[in-house]
Amino acid sequence: MANKEGGKSGGMAHPGGSRRNLRQPSIKDIARLARVSHPTVSRALQNSPLVNAKTAAKIRKIADEAGYRASAVARGLVTRRTRTIGLVVTTVADPFASEVVCGVEQTANDHGYSVFLADSNADPERERKVVQAFAERRVDGIIVTSSRVGALYLPRLTEMMVPIVLVNDQYPGAFVHSVMIRNLEGIRAAVRHLIGLGHRRIAYLGDQFGYQSDAERFAGYREALDATGIPFHPELVVHGDGKPEAAVRAMETLLSLAIPPTAVCCYNDMSALGAMQSIRARGKRVPEDISVTGFDDLFFASYTDPPLTTVRQPMRRMGQLAMEGLLKLMAGEESVVKIEVEAELIVRGSTAKVSRNANGNRRS
Amino acid sequence: MANKEGGKSGGMAHPGGSRRNLRQPSIKDIARLARVSHPTVSRALQNSPLVNAKTAAKIRKIADEAGYRASAVARGLVTRRTRTIGLVVTTVADPFASEVVCGVEQTANDHGYSVFLADSNADPERERKVVQAFAERRVDGIIVTSSRVGALYLPRLTEMMVPIVLVNDQYPGAFVHSVMIRNLEGIRAAVRHLIGLGHRRIAYLGDQFGYQSDAERFAGYREALDATGIPFHPELVVHGDGKPEAAVRAMETLLSLAIPPTAVCCYNDMSALGAMQSIRARGKRVPEDISVTGFDDLFFASYTDPPLTTVRQPMRRMGQLAMEGLLKLMAGEESVVKIEVEAELIVRGSTAKVSRNANGNRRS
């Protein structure tokens, strides 16, 4: 890794730290230049009708030429609203979170809000710090995505006096405001689809035990099985951690079974990625030997080989909904934000009719 | 999409907007409780040695019990430093950007900085707004990742009096501070690898024409070809837009050639994803019929079928380096941050020896 640190910088406008001496123009500077009082400048810049149109125009022109930018920090101090929100994710380097962040950010920006992003890495200590930072920043609201150590710090959040909206939280009940996907219905649709293709020996490759979304998806799996009278085999349930690598190992367990499954219903697309690789490594084919389904419909789902049948989660839209809900709450609305979005099954090539010689339903 | 808006919330601590009437405790409140002056509280909380150990302890205890959190906005107003940075990306919903964001965010947090995230969607108007917002927020510094409309708004940034660090900027020269990947060397390594496997008819599937990183990668492609005396065929160069879909179409063009390439060197992993699908759709196999290389080494690169040979870019590290450079600049250091990181070829299964009956080198 080459690190070429050059010498003094040349003709830059702000060579490093010299800027510290300079000062951005304040409202008083503009007032002086325009030969009016500070409040008049303030009014003019806010397009207040209380100011003469001509003077307002003149003031705006002068302010513009001076490169004046009203300080949001000073404004925040007096108005007690920063027009700022805090967004917590376990990690941005996860396609699901990225999409949610994107939805939140765009909606926030459209409404004049800036967003502080913080990822916790699912580290409780870090999350604690993050939340404390948000509190000190005086954010007007907070959105937390798929909190996994939620139980540890969410109680603290209630101490802060800002509304909080959770997206796919893993510890339901503790909070009122949330945006969630219909996990149960989503997976149920996927399993029904598999059953419709003739599969009887269907495995569930889940997330870590104890998470709400995993529990709900598992429940959907069970429900679809039960509704069709297919017996539940505990050995067909394995757990990963929502990422490909752990799914590879979990899938190996399934493949090592005396009677392997003919289909695997994965907790999410990342797990499906690992499952498919594991299947290939075993010399088996998707979907000829084993069908695979995912959850989320991340961008790569249509580019796997074969393309992944999955349950679409409108991630960006969920971020948008969370932000819209938060906006209402910040505006003082007394309602409770409780949104559930539908999951949609997207059938692609990773699922197919169970093969004739598959002995998957031998025991059912 | 079900939206169940409930009624009034129940026993919540902060049912919606009632919080607006409440106020977080201020330093004066703590001072009153502790029977000292405000400045003393301030000193105690900053662990100043100028305050009696016992009184300091008492004050901290009281502040803690009262749930006191010093207002960063008030502090920012007086200190003229917000300990805040602005991070601009074209879109977070892109694995490359996500990783960079992750690196920046973690490093920033470790140093007590909070980060404002804004994605521009490569929309000039939006970018303009974003930058204006950062200026008003009085961020201490800015990091811009792979700016694509940089030329449009970067000049404005110089008006603000904060240091700016660019990561893989597409318009070099305009700014001093930057963190970049060695594009040329990276692609050159990939092409040499292909040449070493016997390939002679190697295509380049690039990004949009005119971008710096694409130009550099293309230059690496040319250089590797020239060094080996392999003639350059313009028809083997096609352009996508850095995303899978456009790469599918670009690859189709290559496959329709009278003499298709035996290997394709893609601008990035996202493009490689599209290219591989396109090849499969044509009934050809990777790497038996056509070898494929990517760039970035995104998380999915090791999970494609076959696993993708690619040029690793230490994205998270680059975000970290950008932030560390910015920290120096914000501390007033006069040096110029000019960092180039090495690209590393990761050989996986998507590249193989050119097949005997491939007529790729017929014309060379």
Next chain:
DNA sequence: TTGTAGGCGTTATCAT
């Protein structure tokens, strides 16, 4: 329509 005065919650500069 405009100007004056006060305060938002801190830190900094003086005193004491």
Next chain:
DNA sequence: ATGATAACGCCTACAA
């Protein structure tokens, strides 16, 4: 070691 006082840059009365 602590307290009074003055900023920081803005907005919101209220007065003119």
